[in-house]
Amino acid sequence: MKNQHFIQRDxxxxxxxxxxxxxxxxxxxxxxxxxxxxxxxxDFEGRRxxxxxxxxxVNLFGHANPRxxxxxxxxxxxxxxxxxxxxxxxPVIELSEKLIAITPKDLTRCFYADNGSSAIEVALKMxxxxxxxxxxxxxxxxxxxxxSYHGETLGALAVGDVALYKKTYKPLLMESFIxxxxxxxxxxxxxxxxxxxxxxxxxxxxxxAEKAEEISAVIVEPLIQCAGGMRIYDPIYLCxxxxxxxxxxxxxxxxxxxVGFGRTGTLFACEQAxxxxxxxxxxxxxTGGYLPLSVILTRENIYQxxxxxxxxxxxxxxxSYTGNPLACQAALATLAIFEQDQVIENNKNLAKTLQxxxxxxxxxxxxxDVRQLGMIAAVELVADxxxxxxxxxxxRRGLQFYRAALDQGALLRPLGNVIYFMPPYVITAAQLQDxxxxxxxxxxxxxxx
Ligand SMILES: *Cc1c(COP(=O)(O)O)cnc(C)c1O
Numbered sequence: 001m002k003n004q005h006f007i008q009r010d011x012x013x014x015x016x017x018x019x020x021x022x023x024x025x026x027x028x029x030x031x032x033x034x035x036x037x038x039x040x041x042x043d044f045e046g047r048r049x050x051x052x053x054x055x056x057x058v059n060l061f062g063h064a065n066p067r068x069x070x071x072x073x074x075x076x077x078x079x080x081x082x083x084x085x086x087x088x089x090x091p092v093i094e095l096s097e098k099l100i101a102i103t104p105k106d107l108t109r110c111f112y113a114d115n116g117s118s119a120i121e122v123a124l125k126m127x128x129x130x131x132x133x134x135x136x137x138x139x140x141x142x143x144x145x146x147x148s149y150h151g152e153t154l155g156a157l158a159v160g161d162v163a164l165y166k167k168t169y170k171p172l173l174m175e176s177f178i179x180x181x182x183x184x185x186x187x188x189x190x191x192x193x194x195x196x197x198x199x200x201x202x203x204x205x206x207x208x209a210e211k212a213e214e215i216s217a218v219i220v221e222p223l224i225q226c227a228g229g230m231r232i233y234d235p236i237y238l239c240x241x242x243x244x245x246x247x248x249x250x251x252x253x254x255x256x257x258x259v260g261f262g263r264t265g266t267l268f269a270c271e272q273a274x275x276x277x278x279x280x281x282x283x284x285x286x287t288g289g290y291l292p293l294s295v296i297l298t299r300e301n302i303y304q305x306x307x308x309x310x311x312x313x314x315x316x317x318x319x320s321y322t323g324n325p326l327a328c329q330a331a332l333a334t335l336a337i338f339e340q341d342q343v344i345e346n347n348k349n350l351a352k353t354l355q356x357x358x359x360x361x362x363x364x365x366x367x368x369d370v371r372q373l374g375m376i377a378a379v380e381l382v383a384d385x386x387x388x389x390x391x392x393x394x395x396r397r398g399l400q401f402y403r404a405a406l407d408q409g410a411l412l413r414p415l416g417n418v419i420y421f422m423p424p425y426v427i428t429a430a431q432l433q434d435x436x437x438x439x440x441x442x443x444x445x446x447x448x449x
Contacts, residue, residue: 119295142218267338279296
């Protein structure tokens with residue numbers, strides 16, 4: 001069977017995520033994938049693509065990783081799934097113990113869901129419900145950062161700030177307080193990332209001082225606002241935020257769904273600010289990109305506020321596949337690779353290779369900014385380099401880039417006009433260099449250089 005066969009059948013029955021389906025008429029190629037191996041995806045005609053964005057940021061150790069495959073197969077012979085209310089199983093117990101051991105200190109309890117957005121819903125509900133159980137009935141609001149992204153369900157959208165995904169649904173959403181982003185790409189020329197983050201924090205500090213008694217929690221993506229355009233900020237912001245949240249009695253929710261598991265150079269991004277949040281949300285890389293699973297870690301005092309004789313004071317939230325054993329085994333196998341393989345160390349070298357490979361792009365006439373933190377790098381395309389004027393969205397330069405990269409065998413799906421690299425950690429230095437070379441040529445094509 002050839003690609004065309006699957007494309008026709010697909011377009012007659014499948015509605016794809018985050019896609020204007022009409023684009024598939026001619027602008028956007030649909031690519032049916034037959035198999036994956038390591039960093040490679042292969043279609044039905046033998047064409048191969050480097051998975052430069054880890055299949056939407058989930059894959060860490062390559063497709064069809066033998067160690068993760070083996071763990072899932074072994075679990076499959078034993079138990080595929082069981083209700084997690086009133087019942088338990090070994091993989092979920094072991095995974096909880098491991099996560100508590102490796103995450104920032106004071107996080108002692110694991111609650112499971114099955115995707116990132118649901119994890120955010122859980123953290124928001126738990127924070128609110130905690131204050132209700134404490135008799136603090138006015139704490140019903142959340143603070144979030146401009147350009148933040150926390151998922152697509154209604155609660156998660158409400159604490160996000162990416163207009164493309166949010167605007168249409170606004171009438172359905174609770175209202176959050178949105179404060180300016182600390183991302184260094186917005187700093188004045190000559191101003192350091194740290195200075196800018198501190199300056200932007202003043203607005204957060206003022207809001208907390210004014211409204212703390214209404215605020216349940218502040219939610220942030222630590223160090224990189226990913227879907228908002230790979231916007232990187234200095235850890236000082238997290239340090240200041242942790243202090244202020246403690247001072248004013250407000251929870252801090254760290255959404256490490258995208259940045260957790262080594263993406264920013266440390267196992268968790270919060271480590272770089274030496275802080276522990278009140279809620280830590282993890283998903284995406286948690287299972288190495290194999291199966292849907294998410295987890296919310298929280299502190300003992302929060303857990304204890306629900307530990308009561310009255311059923312209604314408990315946290316009566318669930319999903320059908322909460323804590324699925326196959327997914328937990330994939331997560332355990334993923335964590336075992338981190339333990340056995342010096343992953344964080346190796347990534348330091350890969351990040352350096354990536355940085356060096358990207359250097360020539362800084363001089364490109366249509367590149368406005370090149371930024372990187374660990375295993376995430378972004379290149380912003382602009383119409384006017386000197387004044388950093390963006391391309392009009394309707395020119396769809398990002399889409400032109402995407403097609404040009406695919407033609408050369410790389411999957412690099414941009415965010416608007418922001419090209420980014422988030423490769424699986426099993427990529428080699430040479431392959432990483434190839435990926436950037438492809439991106440460079442594709443940028444030339446998309447910007448007509
Ligand atoms: C992807 C993402 C989510 C949502 O996760 P889903 O599994 O897609 O629902 C939430 N927060 C961040 C930071 C993300 O990158």
